[in-house]
Amino acid sequence: MTVRAAVTPTRRARALSPALILVGLLLVAGNLRAGITTVGPVLADIERDLGLTSVAASVLVSLPLLAFAVVSPLAPRLARRVGLEWALGLGLIGLAAGLVLRSLPGLAWLWGGTALIGVAIAVLNVVLPALVKRDFPTRIGQITGSYSAVQSIFAALAAGVAVPVAGMSALGWRLPLGMWAVLAVVAFAVLAPQLRRRTIATPGQDDVSVTAHDLDGTRWRSPWRSALGWQVTAFMGMQSVGFYVFITWLPSIETAAGVGPGEAGLHQLFLNGFGIVGSIGCSFLIPRFRDQRLLAMIAPALIVVSAAGILVAPQLSGVWTSLTGVAGGASIVLALSFFGLRTSHHSQAAALSGMAQTVGYAFAAAGPIAVGALHDATGSWSPALAVVIVLQVLLVVVGGFAGRARVVG
Structure with missing residues (x-):
C-alpha cells in the first residue's frame, strides 16, 4: 500500500492530543447502543402499526446483530485501507444515514435503514478496541470501562425517553427511532480534526492489520487457531445473547406478567442505567485482580438470579432488571477488555475483536429470534427465560476459562 505522509506511531501520537482522542472515542461509544435500545420500548407499537409478528419483530431487532457478524471481519481491512480515524468517520456517516432512513414511512426503509x-x-x-489498545495500552480496563459507561448512559437515555418522545408528535415511534442521528453527526464533528490529519500507513504500520504483523516483521498467532481466542469469542457471544434478549423482549415479558407499559419502559431505563454502575465498577476492579476469572463468573451468575427472579416474582421486576443491568454492564466491559488483555499487540487485538464479534454476534442474533419463536409456539415467556438461565450458567463456566491471565500468543 502506498504511504502518504509516512509517520511513525510515536510521532503521530505526539501530534494528536490524547484528550481529543479520548473525547472522540467517548462520543463514538455513545452511538453504539442508542439506535438499538430505543426500539424495545416501542416495539409493540411497531408491531401493531406494521402488522409484524413476534418473529418478524425479533428479526428486525436482530438484523443489526446479523450485520455485525457479516461486517466485523471486513472492518479491519477497511481501517487498514483508509486509516483508523476515517474508518470511524465512515461508520458515523453510515449510522446517521441509517437512523434517518429507518424513521421514514415505508416498510422497506425500516428494514434497509x-x-x-x-x-x-x-x-x-x-x-x-484497537484504538484503545494502540493509544492507551496501559489503561485498557479503565478506558474500556469509561467508553462502556458512556455507551450505557446513552443506551439508557434512548430506552427511557423512547415512549415519551413517541407520544409527543404525530410521528409516533418514528421520531425516537430517527432522532439519534444527531448524536452521530456531533461525534463526526468532534472527530473531523483528526480526519484532516490522517495518515495512510503500510500494512506493517497498520493499526488494525488482519495479518497480525508487528513493525519488526514478527507474525502474531491468529486467534482463530487459539483455544483462548474461542473462549473469548464464546464469552462475547453468550453475554450478548442475554443482553439483547432482555433489551428486545423484557417490556413484553413484563407486560404479559401484568406490569404497566409505562413501568416496563422505566425498567428499560433501569436495565441500561444500572449498566453504567456495572461498567464503572468492573473497569475499577479489572486492574486490581491478578486475572478476571472471578469477575467473569460472577456477572453471568447475577443474570441467572435475575432471570429466575423475573420468572417466579415478576412483581419485583424493577429489582431484577437493575441487577441484570449491573451484570450486563460488567459483562460487556469484560468482553471488550479481553480483546486487549488477551493479546500481545493492537493488530492482534483487532483480529480477536473481529473474530469475537463475527462469531459472537452471529450467535447473539439468534437469541431474540429464538425467544420470539419460542413464545409464539408456547404462548408463554417461561420457556424463553429458562433458556436464558441455562445459557448464563454455561457462561459462568466459559468466564472461568476466558478470565485466565493468558494471551493468545
Missing part, C-alpha cells in the same frame, strides 16, 4: 445501522455499528465496534 436498520441493516445500514448494523453495518455502521459493526465497523465502530471493531475499530474502537
